[in-house]
Amino acid sequence: MQTVDKYIELINRAISSIEYPQNPFGLYEPVKYQLDMGGKRVRPLLAVMACDMFGGNVEEVISPALGLEIFHNFTLLHDDVMDKADIRRGRPTVHKAWCENTAILSGDAMQIIATQKVCEAPARVHKEVLDLYNKTALEICEGQQYDMEFETRDDVTCEEYIEMIRLKTAVLLGCALKMGAIIAGATPKQADDIYKFGENIGLAFQLQDDYLDVYGDAKTFGKKIGGDILNNKKTYMLISALTKAIGKTKERLYALLDANADDDKIAQVTAIYGELGVDKIAREKITEYSQKALAYLVDIPNSEELKFFANSLTERKL
């Protein structure tokens, strides 16, 4: 993973050296604050790795890769406004540290800055990269829309949920990899394959996030275990349980959705998940998408590092 660490350092250095206009300070300061929150920089990393794998010039992919990271952080910023979330990565969210209007407007500016960075892609692939980026960006909005709609629906199916996380999370990983491939001059087939790899790894990763929220280790997961249960969040776990449960179990589960948000609720819902085998279903689904992802790498050269990194993402503490 030495190369990965080297790339992350490269990316973080590039993020730190982005030059924002001096004024208006009130517009650009929240943008910097949001980007400085850290995070794993997975998306730009994937773009850089893909570019390198296909023998491209890594210098050429850095700016478009930053564009993806800035876009991702823009979505987090606006999502936090919509979710009324107070804390992000241990710090107050932008709309808490400033105000909601600042969060909306600085987010808008961030979306433009992201596009500017993507526009620094080499002229020979400018349109192709931009088209991929815009298509993906719009899909992410669609995913967020479905996510919001699901909150007030109680008939969401597992298929609909998978489609939502595909749009909201997975396509950006596919886009990052494909962007690196395009800039490196990979063949269309290779670019599409690596996109599919990213998309499926993204699905596995998000499903695992749902799983770890119930079965993870509080020390390494970074969030309170059972947080999704407390919030009645319609995760793959809960949707599967609601779909599978019948009779008394279904009644108990529905009653628990109305119960006080305390540790007892977490324990009881987790017990139902166990009874219904939802934990096993989720693990199988994660494995299914991971394997589907890997199958797209058969014709891709030099993919060992990417496989290793993807494993580190989807097999963390499972």
Add this chain to the structure above:
Amino acid sequence: MQTVDKYIELINRAISSIEYPQNPFGLYEPVKYQLDMGGKRVRPLLAVMACDMFGGNVEEVISPALGLEIFHNFTLLHDDVMDKADIRRGRPTVHKAWCENTAILSGDAMQIIATQKVCEAPARVHKEVLDLYNKTALEICEGQQYDMEFETRDDVTCEEYIEMIRLKTAVLLGCALKMGAIIAGATPKQADDIYKFGENIGLAFQLQDDYLDVYGDAKTFGKKIGGDILNNKKTYMLISALTKAIGKTKERLYALLDANADDDKIAQVTAIYGELGVDKIAREKITEYSQKALAYLVDIPNSEELKFFANSLTERKL
């Protein structure tokens, strides 16, 4: 103005035939609603006129021109959220007709759709057009930021105000014209000149809007006369008055800012504007920017129609 009408019809037809994805309906329906609100389509019209003036193929400019109109409508949508405005062009604003989260997210989607349309610019000028568009889009956010900051400041100068409206309103007119010029293959000097023309016409237009809010004819202005005075809006009129007033007049003006928002307030503030000659200052400034604009057209061929249209914008009911 027959050509102008023909172009507006072309633009409106193109707007009506934009194909949005079927789903999620809840994301795209507000986008359509916002775009169908109408408006004068000034920005796409300017892009088309400029393209035609320089002998370009009008077909090539339509999509990028739509991008500008969609971006403009996106800014209106998010501005309405930030201003908590209930009505836009006689209809409930998106955040009123749906909700705030929908307005934020559909606005985000609209920004991406706008960029997609701009990306349909011909390959030979793709990067140039995109760079101009992104730069302008970011400037518009800067303008909105200044506008919001001015609300809580009482030391805004006329120069700062002009810079704010330049960013918030004028640069997009310049951008529209320059985009048309670039697509038509105009020289860099011509493209810059027509940008400057648009920028200065934009300043004249916005200053006139401020002026007409006090001195306009309610029937043709479309908004209540004195609305800005009622809301203590820091327009060019009020800033000039606050700058010029001294002694008792200054005291009266400050007292009026705290007074009840009624017709008497409008009458008294308007009276002070008259005493201070703020109406004359504003008219002179409008003329100054209109003339400055026209000076940039000296080396531009076939500009009669554009001049005529600009006059119709800045000399309406003055």
